[in-house]
Amino acid sequence: MPAHALRLHYGNALAPAIGPAHGLALTELKRAEPVVRQVLTRVERERTEGQHRYRDLPEDQQMLKQVRAAVRRHRPGVENLVVLGIGGSALGNIALQTALSPPFHNLLGGTRRRGPRLFVLDNVDPVQVSNLLDLLGPGLRKTLFNVISKSGETAETASQFLIVRELLRKKLGQKALARHIVVTTDPEQGTLRDIVARDGYDALPVPPGVGGRFSVLSAVGLFSAGMCGIDIRRLLSGAARMSTAAAQPRVRTNPAAMLALLLHAFYVRGKRSHVMMPYSYQLKDLADWYRQLWAESLGKQHDQAGRPVVVGATPIRALGATDQHSQVQLYREGPNDKVFIFLEVEKFSSDVRIPRSRGVPDELAYLQGTSLGKLLNAEKLATEAALVSSARPCLTICFPTVNATTVGEFILLWEAATTIAGGLLNVNPYDQPAVQLGKELTFALMGKAGYAQHTRTLRRQARRRGQYEV
Ligand code: PA5
Numbered sequence: 001m002p003a004h005a006l007r008l009h010y011g012n013a014l015a016p017a018i019g020p021a022h023g024l025a026l027t028e029l030k031r032a033e034p035v036v037r038q039v040l041t042r043v044e045r046e047r048t049e050g051q052h053r054y055r056d057l058p059e060d061q062q063m064l065k066q067v068r069a070a071v072r073r074h075r076p077g078v079e080n081l082v083v084l085g086i087g088g089s090a091l092g093n094i095a096l097q098t099a100l101s102p103p104f105h106n107l108l109g110g111t112r113r114r115g116p117r118l119f120v121l122d123n124v125d126p127v128q129v130s131n132l133l134d135l136l137g138p139g140l141r142k143t144l145f146n147v148i149s150k151s152g153e154t155a156e157t158a159s160q161f162l163i164v165r166e167l168l169r170k171k172l173g174q175k176a177l178a179r180h181i182v183v184t185t186d187p188e189q190g191t192l193r194d195i196v197a198r199d200g201y202d203a204l205p206v207p208p209g210v211g212g213r214f215s216v217l218s219a220v221g222l223f224s225a226g227m228c229g230i231d232i233r234r235l236l237s238g239a240a241r242m243s244t245a246a247a248q249p250r251v252r253t254n255p256a257a258m259l260a261l262l263l264h265a266f267y268v269r270g271k272r273s274h275v276m277m278p279y280s281y282q283l284k285d286l287a288d289w290y291r292q293l294w295a296e297s298l299g300k301q302h303d304q305a306g307r308p309v310v311v312g313a314t315p316i317r318a319l320g321a322t323d324q325h326s327q328v329q330l331y332r333e334g335p336n337d338k339v340f341i342f343l344e345v346e347k348f349s350s351d352v353r354i355p356r357s358r359g360v361p362d363e364l365a366y367l368q369g370t371s372l373g374k375l376l377n378a379e380k381l382a383t384e385a386a387l388v389s390s391a392r393p394c395l396t397i398c399f400p401t402v403n404a405t406t407v408g409e410f411i412l413l414w415e416a417a418t419t420i421a422g423g424l425l426n427v428n429p430y431d432q433p434a435v436q437l438g439k440e441l442t443f444a445l446m447g448k449a450g451y452a453q454h455t456r457t458l459r460r461q462a463r464r465r466g467q468y469e470v
Contacts, residue, residue, distance in 0.1 A: 002231065002354055003241050003244065003245065004241050004242050004245045004255065004397065004409050005238075005241075005399075005405065005406050006242070006255065006397055006399060006406060006409045006410060006413060007396075007398040007407060008058075008220035008255045008258060008259060008313035008395065008396070008397055008398075009292075009395065009397075009398060010395050011397050012384060012388050012393070012394040012395070012396075013262060013266075014026065014029075014394035017023060018388055018391040018392065019386055019391050020040065020392060021391065021452040022158045022268075022336055022391045022393060023391070023393060024061065024265050024393075028265060029262075029265070029329070031250045032261050032264070032265055033252075033261070035424065036137050036251050036257050036260065036261045036392075036420065036424065037249055037251060037257075039257075039260075039420050039424060040247075040248075040251075040254070040420065041249065041425065042423065043419055043420065044247055044249075045407070047068075050209070051209070052215070053207060053208070053209035053210050054210045054215070054216065054218075054415055055243055055246075055412075055416070056213075057093040057207065057210065057217040057236070057239070057242075058148065058206075058217060058236045058237070058239035058240035058243055058408070058412065059236075060218075060236075061219060062467065063205075063207065063219065063222075063232070064222075064232065064236060066204065066205075066219065067204065067219050067222045067223055067226055068226060068231065068232070070182065070204055070219070070226075071223065071226040071227055072204065072224055073202070074144055074225055074244070074434050075116075076184060076455065077143045078116045078118065078142055078227070079116050079135060079139060079142035079143065080114070080116050080117050080118075080119065080139055080142060080144070081116040081117070081118050081119070081144050081146060081224055081227050082118075082119045082120075082121060082132070082143060082144070082145045082146070082164075083118070083121065083122075083145075083146045083148060083224050084121050084134075084145060084146070084147045084160040084161055084164065084183075085120070085121075085122060085146075085147070085148035085149060085157055085220075086122045086123070086154060086156045086157055087122075087154075087213065087230055087292060088124075088211065088212020088213035088214070088215055088216075088217070088220070088292065088296075089149055089150065089154075089157065089184075089212055089220060089288045090120050090121075090122035090148070090413075091122070091139070091162040091213075091216075091285075091288060091292050091355070091432075092216025092217075092218070092221035092289055093118075093148075093216075093221050093224045093225070093283045093344070094120050094122070094221060094288070094289075095118050095119050095216070095286045095288065095289040095450065096216065096221055096224070096225045096226060096230060096235070097120070097224070097225070097230075097285075098281070098282060098283075098284060098285040098286075099224065099283060099285070099286055099402060099407045100230045100233075100235075100282075100402075100403070100404055100407060101114070101115075101118075101228050101229070101230065102246040103227065103281055103282070105117070106118065106120065108122055114226065114228060114229025115227050115228035115229040116142075116144070116227060117188065118224060118227075118459040119132055120224075121160055122136075122155065122156075124155075124156045129160065129163070133163075133164075135165060137389075138181075139443075140167070140168070140171055140172065141159055141172065141207070143180060144180055144181075144182060144184075144402060145161075145164050145168075145180055145182070146182045146223060146245060147161045147181060147182070147183045147184070147185075147226060148162075148183075148184040148185070148186060148206075149159075149184075149185055149190075149192055150185060150186055150190075150194050150206040150211070150212055151186070151190055152185045152186060152190030152191040152192030152193055152194075152195075152222075153190060153191050153192075154188075155439070155442055155443070155446070156190070157358055158192075161192075164169065164181075165177065165181070167428060168180050168181070168331065169396050172311060172341050176304070177199065178199070178200055178201055178202065181201045182184040182201065182202045182203070182204065182207060182223070182293035182387055183195070183201050183202070183203045183204070183298055184203070184205070184219050185193070185203065185205070186203045186205070186206055186208070187205035187206070187207075188346055188451070189191045189304070190401075202421045203217060204219035204223055205218075206218060206219065210427040211430050213293045213296055213297065214415055214430070216289070216411055217235070217236060217408070217411060217412070219328055222235070222236075226324075228272040231403060231404040231406075232404070233407070234403070234404035234405050234408065235404040235407060235411075236408060237408065238404060238405035238407065238408025238409040238412075239405060239408035239409065239411055239412040240408075240412075241263055241405070241408075241409060241414035242255070242408070242409040242410075242413050242416070243416070244254070244415070245285075246412065246416035246417075248312075252275065253263060255413055256412075256413050256414075256416035256417040256420060257417075257420055259395075259413065259414075259416045259417040260341075260418075260421040260424060261420075261424075262395065263313065263339060263417070264421055264424040264425070266339045266393060267311075267313050267425075268407030270287065270337060271313075271336075271337050271338060271339050271344070271385060271393065272312075272313045272314060272337060273314045273315075273316055273337055273338040273339070273340070274294070274313055274314070274315050274316065274338065274339050274340075274341055275316045275317075275318050275327075275338050275340050275341065276290055276291070276315065276316070276317050276318070276341045276343065277318040277319065277320050277323065277340060277342050277343070277383075278318075278319060278320065278339065278342075278343035279320035279321065279342065279343065279344055279345065279376050279377065279379065279380040280343060280344075280348070280376075280399075280402060281319075282345075282402045283343045283345070283399070283402065284317070284319050285433070286343075286410060286411075287319075287343070288405070289315035289411075290315060290317075290414050291316070291317050293379070293414055293415065293418055294313065294314050294315040294414075294418060294421075295312070295314070296432050296435070297422060297430070298311065298312045298313065298416045298418065298422060298425060298427060298429060299311070299312030299434075300312060300425070300427040300428070301433075301434070302426055303426045303427055304426050304427060305426075309425070309426070311425045312425075315444050316338075320342070320379060320380055320383060321374070321376060321379040321380075321383075324379065324383055327458055328383060328386070328387075331392065332385060332386060332392065334388060334394060336390075336391060338392065339385055339393050339394075339395065339438060340381075340384070340393065340394045340395065340396045340398065341394060341396075342380055342384060342388045342394060342396040342397070343396075343397050343399065344377065344380050344396050344398045344399065345377075345398075345399045345401065345402055346398060346399065346400050346401065346437050347373075348373040348401075348402075349401065349402065349403075351371045351372060351374075352371060352372045352373075353369070353370075353371050354367050354369065354370055354371060354372065354375075354376075355369075356368040356369050365410075371373065375393065384396070386466055393467070397413075398408070425426050435446055440454055441454050441458060444458060445458060452468060
C-alpha cells in the first residue's frame with residue numbers, strides 16, 4: 001500500500017469507459033510513460049542542484065520553528081488577523097482557512113474559535129476595504145495585519161499597506177505600529193524589506209527560489225494558518241509524504257506524474273479546459289488556488305528555448321452539487337473539450353441526518369433517514385456517471401477525509417504535477433512574463449516615475465475605445 005492517503009482514480013478517463021474517440025487508450029499511457037520518466041529524472045537532478053525549491057519546504061524544520069515562534073509571539077490578545085496580499089500571496093491562505101477551519105470560523109464566539117477571525121484582503125476594491133476597516137472599528141487594537149508580498153512592490157498590497165499603516169498611526173500612535181504589523185517578504189531585498197529594516201516590523205521570509213503560487217507551504221500560508229489553530233506540522237508532513245511519492249521514478253505509482261501525464265495527453269488531444277469540481281465546501285477554495293497555479297505556471301507563449309509555442313489549458317472551478325444546477329448542461333452537451341477533475345470526500349468530518357417525519361410526501365420519502373453526506377456523494381457519482389455516458393473524461397481525487405495531512409498532500413500533488421506538466425510542455429512553470437505589461441500600464445496610469453513611455457499607447461487605446469459605443 002502506498003504511504004499517501006489521497007487516491008487518483010482515472011478509469012473514467014480511459015477508452016474502455018468513454019470510448020476511443022474521447023478516452024485514452026492504455027497503450028497511449030504506456031507510450032507516454034518514458035517521456036514522463038525523463039522529466040521526473042531531470043526534475044530530481046535539478047532538485048539536487050537547488051531548483052524547484054518549493055519541494056524542500058515540507059522538510060524545512062527551521063522554517064517551521066520560525067513560523068511557530070511568530071505565532072506564539074503574536075497570538076495572545078489578537079482577535080482579528082487581516083492578510084494583505086494578492087495572487088500567490090493570498091490564495092493559499094484562503095484555501096487553507098476554508099479547508100481546515102470550521103466553515104463559519106469568523107462567526108464563532110469565545111473559546112469555540114481556535115484563533116483570531118481571519119480576513120484576507122486580496123483586492124483593492126474600495127467598498128470591500130472601507131467596510132472591513134469600519135467593521136474592525138475599535139477592534140483595531142486587537143488586530144494584526146500580515147502584509148505579504150515577495151517582491152514588496154505589488155501595487156495592490158502596497159496601497160493597502162499604506163492605508164493600514166496610516167490608520168494604525170492615527171488611531172493607536174506611531175509606537176503601536178510594530179505590534180500590529182507582521183511583514184512576509186523576500187529575506188534580502190525589495191521595498192518592503194527596506195521598510196522592515198527601517199521601521200523594525202516583525203518579518204517572516206518568503207524563501208528564496210520559491211515563487212508566489214508555490215509558496216503556500218512557507219511562512220506565506222503557514223503563519224495565518226498557525227494563528228487560526230490549523231495544525232501546520234501535519235500539513236507539512238502530508239506534503240512531505242506526497243513529495244516522496246512525487247519523486248518515484250515509476251509513473252504508475254507516482255500520482256503527480258500520472259496526473260501530469262493524463263492532463264498532458266488530453267491537452268494534446270485538444271481537451272484544453274479542466275473543470276475542477278469539489279464535492280465539499282471545505283475544498284472549494286483549493287480549486288481556486290489550483291486555478292492560479294495551473295494557469296499562471298503553464299499558460300506560456302514561449303518554450304524553454306525561447307521558441308514560440310502558445311500553450312496552456314484553462315483551469316475552471318466549479319462546486320458540486322451547486323454547479324450541477326448551473327454548468328452541467330454545458331458540460332454534458334456542449335463541446336467535448338474538457339477534462340473533469342472531481343474532488344470527493346469519503347468521510348466528512350460531520351454529517352447531518354435527514355429526519356423521518358410525519359406528512360412527508362411519497363416523492364420525498366427516499367430522503368428520510370439518510371444523510372446530507374450520503375446525498376452529496378451520491379450526487380458526485382451521479383454527475384460523473386452522467387458525464388461518462390456523454391463520453392466526457394473524468395478523474396477523481398479521493399480524500400479519505402479532509403484534514404491537515406490530506407490537504408498538505410493535495411497541495412504538493414498539484415505543485416509537483418505542475419512542474420512535471422511544465423516539463424512535458426517544455427515551458428518554464430515559474431515565471432509569469434505576461435503579467436508584467438499590465439503592471440507597468442497601471443504604474444503609468446497612476447503616475448509612477450519611469451513608466452511614461454506607456455502613456456501614448458494608453459491614450460491611443462482610450463481614443464479608439466471611445467470611438468464605438470452604444
Ligand atoms: O505566483 C505569483 O508569483 C504571483 O501570483 C504573485 O504571488 C502575485 O503577483 C503577488 O506578488 P507579490 O507576492 O510579489 O506581491
